[in-house]
Amino acid sequence: MSQAKVNGNVAADEDYDAVVVGASLAGCATAIMLGRAGVRVAVVEQRPDASAYKKICSHYIQSSAVGTLERLGLLEPMIDAGAVRSRVRLRTPWGWIDPPAEPLVPSGVNLRRELLDPLIRETAALTPGVDLFLGHTVSGLLRDGDVVCGALARNSAGEELRLRSRLLVGADGRGSRVAKLAGVKSKTVPHGRVAYGGYFEGPPPSGAPDASFWLLDPDMAAAFPTDSGLTFYAAMPVKEHAAKFREDPVKALVELLGGVPDGPPIGASRMVQPAQGKLDMTNVAHTPTAPGLALVGDAALAIDPLWGVGCGWALQSAEWLADSVSPALASSEPLDAGLRRYRRRHARALRGHAAMIYDYAGGRKFNAPERLLFSAATYDDGLAAVMEAFGTRNIGPGRMMITGMPRALRARARRSLWRRRASAPGSLPVSTPAGGSSSSRGGR
Ligand SMILES: Cc1cc2nc3c(=O)[nH]c(=O)nc-3n(C[C@H](O)[C@H](O)[C@H](O)COP(=O)(O)OP(=O)(O)OC[C@H]3O[C@@H](n4cnc5c(N)ncnc54)[C@H](O)[C@@H]3O)c2cc1C
Incomplete structure (x- = not known):
């Protein structure tokens, strides 16, 4: 310098x-x-x-800030320093929401x-x-x-x-x-979770270089592949589950991530820096x-x-x-x-x-609209694209609700109809509802 x-x-x-x-x-x-x-x-x-x-x-730097990084002239030097561009795969209680095939927004950045x-x-x-x-x-x-x-x-x-x-x-x-x-x-708005995490070397999590995010309703876990072949594994359990993290953060982190559905290979990885932890957020x-x-x-x-x-x-x-x-x-x-x-x-x-983030920050479980949006996005690519644009902060909650909610309701109705037809006695095999790809997403 x-x-x-x-x-x-x-x-x-x-x-x-x-x-x-x-x-x-x-x-x-x-x-x-x-x-x-x-x-x-x-x-x-x-x-x-x-x-x-x-x-x-x-x-993890959200896609909404990529334009700012470019304007600062930092994106290229970050890539030269080993930054990894990723989108986010979301594992919900209803299955995976994969990044849509046709991205509407740029990938986020990990460095x-x-x-x-x-x-x-x-x-x-x-x-x-x-x-x-x-x-x-x-x-x-x-x-x-x-x-x-x-x-x-x-x-x-x-x-x-x-x-x-x-x-x-x-x-x-x-x-x-x-x-x-x-x-x-x-x-101030209270927060009901604690955060622990650490950098690991080892086999990359599936889906890499995309980041994986497990919404465990109400706990959370994540894997962010980043520079130098490392992965940042993170956990944000609600405060009731925090005691074991305070006692032995690394063991608790490995246990939590090792036990999530379609979990990453954290058991075969080695932490390379001291664990991070934060109790008050x-x-x-x-x-x-x-x-x-x-x-x-x-x-x-x-x-x-x-x-x-x-x-x-x-x-x-x-x-x-x-x-x-x-x-x-x-x-x-x-x-x-x-x-x-x-x-x-x-x-x-x-x-x-901020209003939506405050509302979920206390550590509650998903409410009915969230359950509808996340579940329908596991089988509707168009909705997954809207959710990605919102989660990456490229569109606001108003636009997400106006475009996402009707789409989620339609997707759910189509899916129920399709299921009713498929289970009717003597029914012939039917194709999946338009826009869906439930088998590849592991949707339920
Ligand atoms: C557990 C955890 C995980 C997170 N993960 C992510 C993530 O994945 N992605 C993401 O986008 N964000 C994440 N964040 C949030 C992110 O770290 C912060 O939002 C970001 O660092 C804010 O940047 P800042 O420049 O505003 O403040 P800071 O990075 O906090 O910088 C403040 C600076 O001010 C200096 N300073 C403070 N007081 C004084 C003083 N009196 N005089 C002079 N200097 C002073 C400090 O030394 C420091 O350099 C996470 C936060 C936590 C707690």
């Missing part, structure tokens, strides 16, 4: 157009996009090591955070206009009346930086200190803007990781913010209109998804 740009010496007081707190996915993506728009940016990161990475994360985080940080550090301050923790905000106008950061030697800016961006993750210091409104949403302030990534919305949306939304929210505010930051126009634009865009894109 360019030494000139990292920990650059600045006077104790320095002016920037934007100061970004946190040099992980959301912070670096924001800095890259603002820097390229001609904005002068400081990025402040508490960890001193340029190759630091987020240790608790299954790393361990160990490789991704240094890559995006280096890209940020090399972006003209961006200065990266590693090993500095933001502990206070600068204010002009009600308007946030910068941040106070300290390094381990106690040296203080006062970074003044027109915009302060909190990209400091779950439990955002910036959000707390700014006093923005927050909403309360959903936390902050109002994403205040005068002089914007929050991106987990700082704005730290949501149930079950659906693997956090990394993608960290990158996408950075893009929405940069697009909304760079016209103001690159000129002397007022910032407020840009912040309003960002707040609306964030809400429009994520509010519906």
Whole structure:
């Protein structure tokens, strides 16, 4: 990484157009996009090591963020670093929902955070206009009346930086200190599962390079083939089943994944890094803007990781913010209109998804509409395509319901009719209902 740009010496007081707190996915993506728009940016990161990475994360980046990765110029370097492109096969209680033969959406991306985080940080550090301050923790905000106008950061030697800016961006993750210091409104929604996982080497799970996801109603397990021939095996059991994971996480992980229907070859694999575990994943949403302030990534919305949306939304929210505010930051126009634009865009894109995720996060079993959608998608390719577009966050819940529900009802009716005809005395063999492929999907 360019030494000139990292920990650059600045006077104790320095002016920037934007100061970004946190040099992980959301912070670096924001800095890259603002820097390229001609904005002068400081990025402040508490960890001193340029190759630091987020240790608790299954790393799967949803297809909805692939356009953002391309725009950041990161997709190709990620592929060069060994990233695996995958779609998701869903094992429901009614059988498999395979990715439809004709994809409507791009594949997601798998690259361990160990490789991704240094890559995006280096890209940020090399972006003209961006200065990266590693090993500095933001502990206070600068204010002009009600308007946030910068941040106070300290390094381990106690040296203080006062970074003044027109915009302060909190990209400091779950439990955002910036959000707390700014006093923005927050909403929390309880979470009823725990998460454990680890990287394994061994035979690839069937369906690789596609990821497999077992919806065990209400537990969850997953296998994500990734770079270097590794597979990330993950489990998110409800809290009632958490004791055995706390006692011996690796044994419990291997037992759970070894026992799922059509399970992966985890018993023949070897864990190559210490297991990850997280007990508290309360959903936390902050109002994403205040005068002089914007929050991106987990700082704005730290949501149930079950659906693997956090990394993608960290990158996408950075893009929405940069697009909304760079016209103001690159000129002397007022910032407020840009912040309003960002707040609306964030809400429009994520509010519906977030409401559905909150509703399932407590650890409940599937409700009737979910049972209908998941079961019908095991034998209706068109519905499977709609569900894929929704699960990969390319369409919102409104569109999924409007197109998916009628389709699910029709598919179920066709299937019942077909079954009645097939079981009628003296009936001749009949072909499967249109759009179905139940035998290949293992549907029941
Ligand atoms: C168990 C689990 C599994 C997950 N699996 C997936 C998955 O498969 N796919 C997916 O998309 N998402 C997943 N996520 C979510 C994903 O990890 C996060 O959504 C994503 O990392 C958010 O990125 P971010 O940049 O907003 O925050 P973070 O990656 O948390 O980065 C915050 C940065 O801010 C820095 N910082 C914090 N405070 C300060 C301060 N005061 N001063 C300076 N710097 C500071 C931190 O050091 C850090 O570098 C998972 C999460 C969990 C818990």
